[in-house]
Amino acid sequence: MTDSIPLPSLASNAATPPHPNPAATPEQVAQWQSAGVQAFEQVVSQTPGFRRRQGQHDMAELVAHTLARGDLGEHAEPQRCIAVIQAGTGVGKSAAYAAPAIALALARKTRVIIATATVALQEQLMLKDLPALARSLPQPFAYTLAKGRGRYVCLLKLDRFAGTGAGEDDWFEEERQALSQGQQEEEDMRRQHLFERMAHLIATGQWNGDRDLLAEPPDPRDWSVVAAERHTCTVRHCPRFKDCSYYQARAQLAESQVIVANHDLLLASLNTKALPDLSNSLLVLDEGHHLPAVALDQFSSSMDLSNLRWLDKAPKTMTEVAGRLGLEVTQDVHTLVSELKAALTTLARMAMDMVWAHTGRNSHGQGQDGTLRFANGVLPESLLESVEQIRTIASALSKSLQTLGTDIKAVAKDDPSLATMCAQQFAQLGSIAPRVGSLVSTSELLLEHGEQPLAKWLQAQSGNGFLTMTAHACPIVPGDLLRQFLWSQVRSAVVTSATLTSCGSFDFFLREAGLLGKPEVQTLEVSSPFDYARQGELQVRATQASPSDAAAYTREMVRLLMQDLESVQRGALVLFTSKAQMQAAREAIPGHLLDIVLVQGDQSRTRLLQAHTKRVADGYPSVLFGLQSFGEGLDLPGELCETVFIAKLPFASPSDPVDEARSEWLKSIGREPFMELVIPATGVRLLQWTGRAIRTEDDQARVVCYDKRLTQTAYGRRMLQGLPAYALKA
Missing domain, CATH: 1.20.1440 (de novo design (two linked rop proteins))
Structure with a gap:
């Protein structure tokens, strides 16, 4: 793919033009919007096996409408447009936003930044979605994955440590003090061999300095001493600047119309200009429900x-x-x-x-x-x-x-x-x-x-x-941070995810993201094409013990879970709210079921999923035990996950310092944190957890929840309203 449109460098793109840009005419806006919709329709028509879905088309139209109307560049009072779109599983949201966004970026002679929360989605975009779009769209475009500076090696540091192994570096002093003399020498030799091998790969052109492209990713502590860092970089004054992998990657960004990044890098770049200026770019935030938490972490x-x-x-x-x-x-x-x-x-x-x-x-x-x-x-x-x-x-x-x-x-x-x-x-x-x-x-x-x-x-x-x-x-209110530092710069943006509503409303996310009440924001909920009532069911198995009595509830829940595991024929997923709860279930597994259970933490996530997939493919039952990270982003279609067992409603830990501080503050100003924060946040997590069950239009699956509060309390029924329309069996 070649860049057919001359674009300014990242630095000049971030600069303020000397004079305000004229506002786009209504005719231009209409043309841009039409180009975006046409690009999407062309992708649909040219992609084998693509099914036309009205919801996906509605999403593409709103994306095109939003990205065509924002005023880019210098304007006295710029018009801003932001779309917040929940697109259920199976909608095909990446095609619905990427095709019109790229077409609009080309038409408006700018860039589109697509920011995600997970590496898995970045890989999907870079290895599958964007190559497919490049084959379908008539106008060529270049796309690049943007990474933080720390993902690249500093050649100057590598030159230094390749001969010493960093054995004398202060970074390892604490670690070395815990080792014997012999162990220290062994570690020094290991590191020296590691850095010499990396230097050889660079010198022979077998590696470009990107940490993620090493066959065996180094230990984070080893990598830290040779990683590129802003505080250790003299930029153009460095003798290895022309060969620097980080600045070569930056040059590639300057030649790309589509830049894929993550939320952390996007927010971190607001002051460093590591990405193009948001006031002169189109922005898509996928997996947008992560944005508030990322903002708190950044600040x-x-x-x-x-x-x-x-x-x-x-x-x-x-x-x-x-x-x-x-x-x-x-x-x-x-x-x-x-x-x-x-x-x-x-x-x-x-x-x-x-x-x-x-x-x-x-x-x-x-x-x-x-x-x-x-x-x-x-x-x-x-x-x-x-x-x-x-x-x-x-x-x-x-x-x-x-x-x-x-x-x-x-x-x-x-x-x-x-x-x-x-x-x-x-x-x-x-x-x-x-x-x-x-x-x-x-x-x-x-x-x-x-x-x-x-x-x-x-x-x-x-x-x-x-x-x-x-x-x-x-800070305790992410919306304030995002309003001040992100939305103040953004002109045209789309925020999307499969889980942006809670209890049937966008209000919780809009408040957390700093978008509630903003006139430039438009919301759209695109339902999943799946027939949840026909394809699955939700069972609520009531315990005698109250979930508030953790010990008694866990004992009873584990007993019921063990009974249910006896009936698992193929793949199943059990989601727990704490390590202690998961350990209690593990200890209760009867001997004849031990071989079918795979527990998060025993192996890497990749190996666990590989073992689970092989066991199911061979015709045997397999059950995954996992925590919150297994409740989101895990794609186990068909027989790989015929049942999702939810041990307890996924309330966050009450001892988190930031959540505690925020609840304390809300109470002090007369607001109710349980209903305003806790229930909506739990509703989002429950929507994610139940979403592991039905992944394709052919799946048949059930969700089993052992927490009776889901049907027996008013707040539980609020959460229930925000879930897919499973056939309910209480």
Whole structure:
């Protein structure tokens, strides 16, 4: 495929035009919209076996309407258009949005960004859907998968570590201390061989530096020392810039009309411009129900209060880097680091005492893990001084790092012969900068107070012989973040998923996504073409024990489940709400059923599904035990999943700090979090879980739920209204 339309570079695409663009005429909008619909119809007519579905056609029309009407580029008062579309399983939503979106991008001489939440959907788009569209659409287009910088190798780092194995790198210091001398030498040799092999693959053209294209993906800790990072990159001043896999991928993005990315990269790029400017692009957000959670994760922050060895080495690193290039460090970093470490150590000690007091444990007891959330987002006065000190000192240290980094780049610019040394020294600073940055951002959030509180908490975790204490801060309303940072830039966008409604309404998602009440938003629900009443049934098996009595309920539910497993003939899926619940069921499996059960966590997800598929194909029963991650995105058509057993209504853990903080805030302003948040969120998860049963128009399956609240409570019946129209057997 070749790019037949000249497009500006990513950088110039993000620039503001000197003069406002004229608004599109009604005739232009109509032409663009017509082109989008025609592209979809052409794909349908040219694809063998494609069935024309009215719902899919309705979705394509709304996509074309939406992406044709938004004003791209510089406008005094731009018109914005956003469509929120729930498309049930089997609708074929990727064709319904991709065909018109690509046609509109070509007609409007811009790009379309398709952002997903999962790797599986990205692979489907890149390997199946987009190649098929390229064969069907008359005008050629180029498409590219955009990845974060950290998915690519830094050639400069690889050159350095290929000879040493990173055995002396600070990143592995904590790990090395837990190993014997012999084990350390063995690990150093293993890493050296790994990096030498990677360097050989690069040098011989067998690998382009993309981590995902390695035959054997490296351990994340090994990869971390050679991964490309913004903090360690001098960009064009780097001597390996022309060969850099990340910037080669960026150049490919600039030549593509269709860019596939994930939600994390999309939100992270809002400030870094790693993707084209959203005000001058079309946007499709598939798997859109994930967007609010991704937003909270993107804007949260945490700092490690316990592992401070890196900080001890920071002054030496900075002064040595400056000295090698004849530069000066702008501040007394030895004093700064000494004061910063003292403040962090003091905060860590007080934090540990608070967490142990809260959990009823002490430093001599077992199981030191625990979480302490601060009510109403207010830090105790005893912590304020230390946190304020951390903010002030870390900010000064961060400024000194930035100044030194700027000076290093200036040296590389003035004297290209020093470019290699400058890049290497800049990378040394880059190992410190993100850690200092997390201290600054977290301390600032911990001290922030406004009308809407933040979730703030301390967490103690033990593992590998170490106890780690971290401090966390996170906003609690994703809609506010998305309104401020995403929708303020977007002009034409489509948000779609199979699960955007809850209890029969879009309101919950619209509120969470920051779109409720916005006049530019239009919603559409496209029903699945499946005949759920004919193809499946929903059974609710009531227990005597109340689900609120967890121990008694689990015992009774497990007993009923074991009885039901006896009747499984082919494939089945059991979804649990907790590891403890799943373990209780596992321990109760009778001997003659042990061989048919596959449990999440025993093997990788891929291997579990392969084993399950083979067993069913060979004519034997097979039952998958899984948690929330198995309740979404698992595609097991036909005999692979003839029954979905739901152990309990999938309420989220009540101890999640962010959920707790949000509920607390809603109560304080007179709102009811259970009905406003908990029930709608559970309704979405239940819709996802029941959606594992019917995957094609030929499937016959049943859903068995052991939680009587689904039919015996008002909120359960609300959730029931939002589920597919299964034949109900209570």
